[in-house]
Amino acid sequence: MLSSTWQLPLGLVACIPLSIASAVVYYLFLVPRLSSLRVLAGPPVxxxxxxxxxxxxxxxxxxxxxxxxxxxxxxxxxxxxxxxxDxxxxxxxxxxxxxxxxxxTIYEKPWQSRRLITSLIGCGMLAAEGAVHKRQxxxxxPSFSIQNLRALVPLVFRKGNELKEKWDKMLHDSALSPSVHREDASEGMEIDVCHWISRATFDVIGLAGFGYHFNxxxxxxxxxxxxxKEMFEISVSQSQSFRVILGIYSPFLNNLFPDKRASTIMKCQDVIERVAGKLIQQKKEKILEGEKLGSSYAGNxxxxxMLKSNVATDLSPDQRLSDEDVLHNINTFMFAGSDTTSLALTWTLLLLARNPNLQSRLRSELLAVVPPTPESQLSSEEIESLHNTLAxxxxxxxxxxxxxxxxxxxxxxxxVAMQDDEVPVSHPVRLRDGSISEQKSFHVSKGTFVHVPIEAFNLDKGMWGEDAWEFNPDRWDNLPEAARNLPGLYNNLLTFSAGPRSCIGMRFSMIEMKTFLYTLLTNFSFSETNQRIYKANVVLTRPYVSGKFKMGSQCPLIVKRLSREDPRGP
Structure with a gap:
């Protein structure tokens, strides 16, 4: 009786190694042979x-x-x-x-990517797919219409001017420091522009996104x-990749055995849900109050x-977003609207510091449109007119x-391909056996991962010319034919992606970028320090100082106040 009691469990135990061995053989040897991509040429392993x-x-x-x-x-x-x-x-x-x-509908973000994004900022437009994404x-x-974005222009100018004044004070205080020689003070001071521009863009998106003063x-x-800030910087940039991957496939581990990253995310999300959730409720009440009084709430x-759009009469109830959906999309705007734009501005200032002739040339163009009246005294209409000139x-x-x-x-x-598909091509396809296929498409099986190489298209020498890896703004006056035919939401670039999932905030990002460049370059000059700055892909392409990766994203530049006698700078 005892032996029969143990017979079944022992049999099951004996099956475990066999199951593991079968899985190993299947994934290591059979799956690669069944891949539809097996016929394509590619780098060896x-x-x-x-x-x-x-x-x-x-x-x-x-x-x-x-x-x-x-x-x-x-x-x-x-x-x-x-x-x-794989x-x-x-x-x-x-x-x-x-x-x-x-x-x-054929090519969605893989569930692994969506789970990672959702665990951080919720299931907003970056993570949602299908009908959910379409509804969001x-x-x-409507929130990103040209008319609505115009209303935000004075806000961006105001924050750009506030950053200028902050740097002015830092330069002034540095010059008065007893440890700084007068001749050194005239050479400006080292400022981590990545850190400060990130603070400024957070201020902008806080007001533009929430009507909230981060200050x-x-x-x-x-x-x-x-x-x-802590959630985006520490939890993303300074996390261990193995533990992140483990958390994606076994999310319960983050609850049972939270590491520093998981603990930080949970702590930050509690604050965001409490403070931002309260803001959502307050704005909903103001909108409903306005409807009762017969006047629309003026918040822009x-x-x-988005809340006003969500209660529009032409939107059926099943198409409306829950408060949780709204919060997740605000989190998405915070992440996409602050980090990406601040990095774009940081890289632009670094490139201009490395190319002083181009910096001077741009400054001359900007100085030519500076109004005689200080910006702080301009009306909203005059600010909008200045922005139209900059654009x-x-x-x-x-x-x-x-x-x-x-x-x-x-x-x-x-x-990831959600179904079998035929991918069209405009160039001959090279096959694994060394031959070339003249067919106009190739087969992709359901479940195949597709790597979307944004940078590769932007730097493709076959499209942009042999100087594709160089910073040459004049190329845009005479683009090669191949570059003019590239896909992309913005000027044949994939920077803002393309298609139905392209960046919804592209116009707002360009308003910020041009406004901040105008304000900073008409008041300061930028030059390199003796520290080497390099690129690293940590969720986004971020600048780091060589040997100081653990200190996080940094881009120190020498910032100097422009001379009133010669405002053209270097």
């Missing part, structure tokens, strides 16, 4: 668990890697992901990538600002506009486009 992730994700290596891939393997490349079972498509053909980004985008789109330029004491921040300045436009081309804040993205 030397060992069983080799992969190409560092080559395509590290900004220090990726431009050269992509260039080699195109020359050796064509524009439909098979790369290795996390293991032998063949991925690297589409470097404009027609192929346009197809992937256009067909969002429909409610949010981050003056100090960093606001609890909501601290919660967002994105939250107010039409050709060299400023070229500088912004070239910076966003050369160093896109989002380095790359990932999609």
């Amino acid at each position: 030397r060992r069983l668990f080799d992969n190409h992730m560092s080559l395509v994700l590290d900004p220090f290596r990726s431009p050269k890697a992509h260039d080699i891939f195109v020359n050796k393997f064509g524009r439909a490349v098979r790369i290795r992901g996390l293991g032998p079972w 063949d991925r498509l690297l589409p470097l053909d404009p027609l192929s990538i346009a197809h992937v980004l256009k067909n969002t 985008r429909r409610v949010a789109t 981050a330029i003056q100090n960093e004491s606001d609890e909501l600002f601290s919660a967002y 921040d994105l939250l107010s506009l 039409s300045l050709p060299f400023l436009d070229n500088i912004c486009k070239e910076s966003l081309r050369l160093i896109p804040p989002v380095h790359s993205s990932l999609r």
